Amino acid sequence: DQQVKQNSPSLSVQEGRISILNCDYTNSMFDYFLWYKKYPAEGPTFLISISSIKDKNEDGRFTVFLNKSAKHLSLHIVPSQPGDSAVYFCAASGGETSGSRLTFGEGTQLTVNP
Amino acid sequence: EAGVAQSPRYKIIEKRQSVAFWCNPISGHATLYWYQQILGQGPKLLIQFQNNGVVDDSQLPKDRFSAERLKGVDSTLKIQPAKLEDSAVYLCASSPRDPQETQYFGPGTRLLVL
Numbered sequence: 001d002q003q004v005k006q007n008s009p010s011l012s013v014q015e016g017r018i019s020i021l022n023c024d025y026t027n028s029m030f031d032y033f034l035w036y037k038k039y040p041a042e043g044p045t046f047l048i049s050i051s052s053i054k055d056k057n058e059d060g061r062f063t064v065f066l067n068k069s070a071k072h073l074s075l076h077i078v079p080s081q082p083g084d085s086a087v088y089f090c091a092a093s094g095g096e097t098s099g100s101r102l103t104f105g106e107g108t109q110l111t112v113n114p
Numbered sequence: 115e116a117g118v119a120q121s122p123r124y125k126i127i128e129k130r131q132s133v134a135f136w137c138n139p140i141s142g143h144a145t146l147y148w149y150q151q152i153l154g155q156g157p158k159l160l161i162q163f164q165n166n167g168v169v170d171d172s173q174l175p176k177d178r179f180s181a182e183r184l185k186g187v188d189s190t191l192k193i194q195p196a197k198l199e200d201s202a203v204y205l206c207a208s209s210p211r212d213p214q215e216t217q218y219f220g221p222g223t224r225l226l227v228l
Contacts (some may be wrong), residue, residue: 043205046218100169101162104156
C-alpha cells in the first residue's frame with residue numbers, strides 16, 4: 001500500500017528555469033509533509049516542510065504547495081541551479097495508524113543542466 | 115556540530131549469515147530511527163527509539179531483525195539470518211524529540227547479500 005507516491009522517477013530542467021516536483025498521497029490523516037534532498041552516497045537532508053493548516057511555505061528558492069482536497073503537494077525550485085541535481089523525496093506523517101512515523105515516496109531524480 | 119555517524123559504510127555477506135550495523139546519533143538527540151531503503155524506493159522506517167525505549171517497531175521483521183539502543187545513545191541493528199531481499203541501504207537518523215522536528219540522517223550502510 002503505497003500511501004505516498006512520486007509518479008515521475010526523473011526530471012530534467014535547464015539552469016535558471018523552474019523545477020516542479022510532484023507528490024500525491026492517499027492517507028487523508030496525514031497532517032505534516034516534508035521534502036528531503038539526497039546526493040549519492042549521502043543520507044537525505046531536510047529541505048522544507050509544510051503543515052496541513054497551510055497551503056504554501058517558502059524558503060529562499062524553494063516553495064512547497066499543498067492542495068489538501070487533491071491530496072497533492074509540489075516543490076518548486078526557482079531558479080534551478082546545477083547543484084540542485086539530486087534525488088528528492090517527499091514524506092508525510094500523521095494519523096492514528098502512522099502517527100509520527102514518516103512515510104516516504106519513491107523519489108524523483110532531478111537533473112539541472114548548465 | 116558532528117552529524118550522525120554510521121559504520122560500516124559497506125558490507126557484503128552471504129545469505130544466512132549475520133550482520134550488524136552501528137549508529138551514533140547527534141549528541142543530545144533523544145529520538146533515533148533506523149530506515150531501510152531498497153533500490154528505487156524511498157526509505158522505510160524499521161524502528162524508532164525515544165531515549166532507551168522503542169516507540170514504533172511495527173514495520174520491523176522481528177523474526178530476523180533486532181535493534182537496541184544502549185543508554186539512550188548509540189544503537190545497533192542486527193540481521194540474523196540475512197536473506198537476499200535484505201540487500202539495501204540502512205539509514206540511521208536522529209532528531210531532538212520527534213519526527214515533526216527535522217530528522218538528520220547519517221550516510222547509511224550499503225548491504226549486499228549474495
